[in-house]
Amino acid sequence: MTMAERKAFNKREKIIKSAIKIVNRRGYSGTTMEEVAAELLMTKGSLYYYFKNKSDLMFQCNSIVLLEAQEDLKRVLLDESLSIKKRLQEMVFIHIHYAIEENEVFNLIMRPEQLFSEEQLEEVLHLRDEYAAFFDKIIAKGIETKDFNTEDPIMLRMFILGAMNWIQQWYKPNGRLSKKEIQQRFWNYILKLLT
Amino acid sequence: MTMAERKAFNKREKIIKSAIKIVNRRGYSGTTMEEVAAELLMTKGSLYYYFKNKSDLMFQCNSIVLLEAQEDLKRVLLDESLSIKKRLQEMVFIHIHYAIEENEVFNLIMRPEQLFSEEQLEEVLHLRDEYAAFFDKIIAKGIETKDFNTEDPIMLRMFILGAMNWIQQWYKPNGRLSKKEIQQRFWNYILKLLT
DNA sequence: AGACATTTTTAAACATTGTTTAAAATTTGA
DNA sequence: TCAAATTTTAAACAATGTTTAAAAATGTCT
Numbered sequence: 001m002t003m004a005e006r007k008a009f010n011k012r013e014k015i016i017k018s019a020i021k022i023v024n025r026r027g028y029s030g031t032t033m034e035e036v037a038a039e040l041l042m043t044k045g046s047l048y049y050y051f052k053n054k055s056d057l058m059f060q061c062n063s064i065v066l067l068e069a070q071e072d073l074k075r076v077l078l079d080e081s082l083s084i085k086k087r088l089q090e091m092v093f094i095h096i097h098y099a100i101e102e103n104e105v106f107n108l109i110m111r112p113e114q115l116f117s118e119e120q121l122e123e124v125l126h127l128r129d130e131y132a133a134f135f136d137k138i139i140a141k142g143i144e145t146k147d148f149n150t151e152d153p154i155m156l157r158m159f160i161l162g163a164m165n166w167i168q169q170w171y172k173p174n175g176r177l178s179k180k181e182i183q184q185r186f187w188n189y190i191l192k193l194l195t
Numbered sequence: 196m197t198m199a200e201r202k203a204f205n206k207r208e209k210i211i212k213s214a215i216k217i218v219n220r221r222g223y224s225g226t227t228m229e230e231v232a233a234e235l236l237m238t239k240g241s242l243y244y245y246f247k248n249k250s251d252l253m254f255q256c257n258s259i260v261l262l263e264a265q266e267d268l269k270r271v272l273l274d275e276s277l278s279i280k281k282r283l284q285e286m287v288f289i290h291i292h293y294a295i296e297e298n299e300v301f302n303l304i305m306r307p308e309q310l311f312s313e314e315q316l317e318e319v320l321h322l323r324d325e326y327a328a329f330f331d332k333i334i335a336k337g338i339e340t341k342d343f344n345t346e347d348p349i350m351l352r353m354f355i356l357g358a359m360n361w362i363q364q365w366y367k368p369n370g371r372l373s374k375k376e377i378q379q380r381f382w383n384y385i386l387k388l389l390t
Numbered sequence: 391a392g393a394c395a396t397t398t399t400t401a402a403a404c405a406t407t408g409t410t411t412a413a414a415a416t417t418t419g420a
Numbered sequence: 421t422c423a424a425a426t427t428t429t430a431a432a433c434a435a436t437g438t439t440t441a442a443a444a445a446t447g448t449c450t
Contacts, residue, residue: 002418003418003419003428004417004425004426006417007417007426007427008426009429011427025407026231029224032406033407033408033409034406034407034408038371042428042429043428043429043430044407044408044409045409045411045428045429045430045431046408046427046428046429048409048410048430049426049427053408053409054407054408054409057240062360082283094278098339132316139403151379154273155372155377155380156384158361158365159358159380159384160358161203161359161361162357162358162359162360162361162362163354163355163358163361165361165364166356166357166358166360166361167357169357169360170353172414177350182350183245185347185350186354189388192388192419193387193388194386197394197447198446198449199397199398199446200445202397202398202446203397203398206398227435227436227437228436228437228438229435229436229437237399237400238399238400238401239436239437239438240399240400240402240438240440241398241400241436242399242413242440243437244398244399246399248437248438249436277447354450368421391450392449392450393448393449393450394440394447394448394449395446395447395448395449396445396446396447396448397444397445397446397447398443398444398445398446399442399444399445400441400442400443400444400445401440401442401443402439402440402441402442403438403439403440404437404438404439405436405437405438405439406435406436406438407434407435407436407437407439408433408434408435408436409432409433409434409435409442410425410431410432410433410434411425411430411431411432411433412429412430412431413428413429413430413431413433414427414428414429414430415427415428415429416425416426416427416428417424417425417426418423418424418425418426418428418432419422419423419424419425420421420422420423420424
């Protein structure tokens with residue numbers, strides 16, 4: 001990688017980090033290219049040197065956060081020192097953590113087929129599938145070991161992830177329910193569904 | 196109500212009906228005032244005679260659909276000829292029906308606090324609370340009659356409604372899973388959670 | 391029916407924001 | 421230092437929500 005390429009790569013990363021913060025504050029449509037640029041003392045035009053367009057930038061914000069969450073999940077999934085149940089519990093806690101803390105950017109709500117180009121859409125869906133597969137894997141393991149018991153584990157996983165994703169629609173940082181409480185109670189429900 | 200008022204009222208209704216169709220097809224941000232107007236052979240400017248702005252129009256689309264769904268729920272909730280369980284089952288089927296068929300407009304996704312004005316926001320949240328209360332009521336009844344058994348029924352209701360709401364994020368009209376299948380399996384999960 | 395008041399529609403201007411462009415400024419590397 | 425490559429900029433442009441003032445349509449009263 002040449003000097004220039006490395007520099008561009010770093011800059012791109014800085015822009016994404018900046019954009020993630022703003023998107024989580026203002027939402028997708030509330031985020032303007034101008035504000036993202038201003039944060040880094042640039043003009044909005046320069047962003048187009050690094051990103052094809054706004055939806056490309058949003059796409060990359062989403063991808064970064066999703067990949068980060070995937071890393072967290074993978075670490076737990078492969079931790080053989082933990083029981084299957086414990087591993088799923090931690091994965092549930094991680095998912096809820098992201099749904100709450102990276103709410104807007106974690107799963108860019110809105111029909112992705114409207115926001116994204118054909119190729120982007122394919123990649124987003126692929127990333128989401130990969131992400132969900134982590135949950136499928138641990139559930140499958142648990143069925144094998146008889147820790148869990150359910151028909152149609154895929155549908156159940158969709159049910160469970162949906163319930164968690166929706167948290168971002170009502171969670172308020174200083175509301176009645178703390179993140180910890182939500183994690184704990186949601187985990188109880190999920191365990192009940194799986195046994 | 197004078198003639199003119201009645202006419203304006205009807206026109207408003209026509210516009211809303213038209214907008215609902217378009218929003219369900221194109222999503223919130225994909226819907227332009229121009230397209231809504233064109234559907235009724237008007238120019239976009241005239242819409243502002245009937246609605247304060249786009250978000251006001253969206254708000255009223257959302258309200259209409261939400262109120263319609265509330266009516267459906269109420270009918271079932273009060274139908275004493277059905278067992279508690281059966282009533283909840285029908286309510287679940289109704290909710291999933293709306294989540295699928297009126298996907299985009301049923302619960303206007305996106306932070307309502309960004310889309311709506313102060314007063315609108317208050318009304319939206321109120322409507323949503325009212326809506327959720329129908330589920331709380333039947334669950335409370337079921338707990339009384341020992342049909343159901345759960346601590347913290349409110350949180351559980353949030354879990355359940357969230358799971359159902361998320362369907363709109365992945366449901367495809369000609370996909371692998373039919374509406375009926377989803378309704379049936381989701382109901383199984385919900386029943387498991389409640390007993 | 392005709393005249394006046396009210397209601398409704400329109401076209402055009404405007405504001406905001408995403409996007410493109412051509413040129414200027416900066417950086418790199420020999 | 422100088423030419424080539426990279427990056428930034430300001431300005432123009434496009435799309436779309438919003439406002440406005442005037443025109444058109446409608447309703448009402450005599």
